[in-house]
Amino acid sequence: MRLRSFASLGFMLLMALTPLVALAQPQPLDRIVAVVNKDAIMQSQLEDRVTQVSQQMASRNVPVPDEDDLRRQVLDRMIVEQIQLQMAERANVSIDDTQLNAAVRDIAKNNDMSLDEFADSLEADGMSLAAVREQVRREMLLRQVQQSQVASRVNVTDREVDRYLEQQGESSDTAYHLEHILVSLPESPTPEQVEQAQAEAHDLYRQLQDGADFQQLATADSDGEQALSGGDLGWRRGDQLPTIFADVVPQLADGEVSEPVRSPSGFHLVKRIETRGGQGEQKTVVTENQVRHILIGTNPNRNDEQAESLAEDIRQRIAGGESFAELAQQYSDDDGSALDGGELGWVRPGQMVPAFEDAVDDMSVGELSQPVRSRFGYHVIELEDRRQQDVTRDAQREQVRQTLFQRKVNDELEAWTQEIRSGAYIDNRLEDSQQ
Template sequence: MRKTLLAPLGLAAVIGLSPLAHAAAQPLDRIVAVVNQDAIMQSDLNRRLQEVREQLDSRGVTPPPMETLKREVLDRMILEDIQLQMAKRANVSVDDDQLSQSLRQVAKSNGFESVQAFQAALGKQGVSFDSVREQVRREMIISQVQRQKVAGRVSVSDREVEQYLDHLGAADKAQYHLAHILVSLPDNASEAQVAKARAQAEKLRARIKASGKSFEEMAGQLAQQNPSLSGGDLGWRPRNELPTIFADVVPAMSKGEISEPIRSASGFHLVELVDKKGGQQKLISQVKARHILISPNPNRSDAKARALAERIYNELNQGADFDALAKQYSDDKGTALNGGELGWSEPSEMVPAFAKALESLPQGQISEPVKSRFGYHVIEVEGRRQRDVTEQAQREQIRQKLFTRKVNEELESWQQEIRASAYVDNRLNDGGS
């Protein structure tokens, strides 16, 4: 009978669309429970009992004895009432747009293409759509309270994810062939020394990528030229045997990719994923792009914004510097100072018009102004790649699984706490049906 946090709305799973004949009206109503300043009436309990019995029937489940069912249902109603009272004190509410969206999900879960079709089916069974609507609203409010009070008490550490992976034996499913270069740092290095080593590592990365030579060949040459550099081939290793500083970086890399500088106590490492074997790959397409955004504003009409974007497009095609124009004109302040660079991203993360342009634009070509809700974009695609996110996706799935499990455990504890702290007078066994 217990409802778990983060589960779908209970209603979506329990409305079986079997005939919902409600319990006959009671000639005399009575209070079956007092919850703080609220009261639960016999008629309320009877209606809920009838709904639960019909739900169980629609699933082919034999209900428990009536007295047992009454106690369980009333306990559930008491707990719901306590949470609704908490929501009221915290001014938690659900607006009509949120409610409409949830009702569409409920309708779809019950096999209807629209809320209107769902409403018509309920009407044929004599079920008030307004009562269903309010039931969904109550469940949404309770879910919000649970998230506010419980989810914040739960966290999943990286170590817990690692332990779960080790328990599954997943660590042995993929192996990585690595090579690396270390730009070393002395003990107790100063901030200036750290900054110099980082800059050196970044320059080395750019030099290796531009050389056209293999990482291993360049690493050997550079180490001979500079005694502060060391490294070599690390060979094949399963994930759980990777150096700790590499463990979170390498699984997300693609074959042949060179990492950004990775800091350790010894200095800065550059790591190349030479090859990978084992495990099922999950690849996503990513695009490296930069853009210049020209937005309409109170002093610049849409037509003027477009005209400026077209002028910038023409200047770029005549050899103007993209970096300089982005810094001068772009209204995307988050990227303008970096020459409009967006880094590697999935097109699906962008607004539709921008994503469509990224998918069709050849690498190295400048787009004509692309209109989005932000304004006009002039875009250049700098690179494309397939990103292996197998390990990353697996870790995220495990993290979510552990989080949900811990939340449900914490929810049960929290519900016991609020039940114990509330004033509850259960009068179910004082007489009556």
């Protein structure tokens, strides 16, 4: 069994997985192609990444640009990645093995494989699971940095959600497949820089009107995050369009390219590839469980074995007729629920840690659980009631909140990328050698 195209794994592996270079092959002398603050990017690292990106583009039928253009684009992405990894190091951000193992298992699952089958397929394709794990860890670090730095700037208020629902009513039932080219601007650009970027964007627009291939131009010239995917933004529902495209895309015909659109991060060209209707709003019903629990955690005076033993003793006392509420007030380490006799009220899927939720799902109303282990300690759980609840309105509001949040994040991301670049010391020696 061979591994499917990595394109099916999403962007996380598109840029992360780098083929191993056979040690037996003679290696040319290495050199530094860029210095990013205190770190160097080597020619060998760049060439490995260029090879990998070329293979990915070919597998997705994205036209490969001129070799120098591709090398420049790849190095530019590597420079931005290196800045973010340095930010992660300074902030002591790390990915523990539990998170990493879960991510790798998800990748294997997305390819309909067990972890062992995934490892075998990687080996057959000349890669090792250990190498892939480190590349995935690296990509997860980048995502965490972006989440902490960009998402922390974004807030969506209840009033914004209300206003959106008033203006839009139900969610848009139209989705658009889009491609995108960005001609970026530096932070606080001069009038000359704006004029130059605008002229470049109009030149690209002219080339596209004359029949140039959008994906090839995007790969060679776009400063956007999706440049090495041919500028492909994928499918976006009408209510999920970036703010700057919300008024532009619906006015385009399929196959049409917009004129340059200005934003703080630069000038954008967007192409509407295809349109399809959505399914509209659907009723959302979830199972809610009314539960109470007693949490026995570990501490300097109570190890894991002692915590489990105490939890089992409490469970037996409840089963023998003692008051759940009184024992919760006396023993529970969950301060938030202990004073209420361990009551957690009605909880929905996703609100509790997985081990707790899995145990409740398997319980019958009135049942008392065995001690359930989670990262917080040992839980003794009682399922008091269960019901089906229509949460359509709540789900709609949450969907709108996430839509507005993602719009704001997308608007911020390009500007943040330019900001961190302008604040870093970058010595791009590849550009010097190509001049």
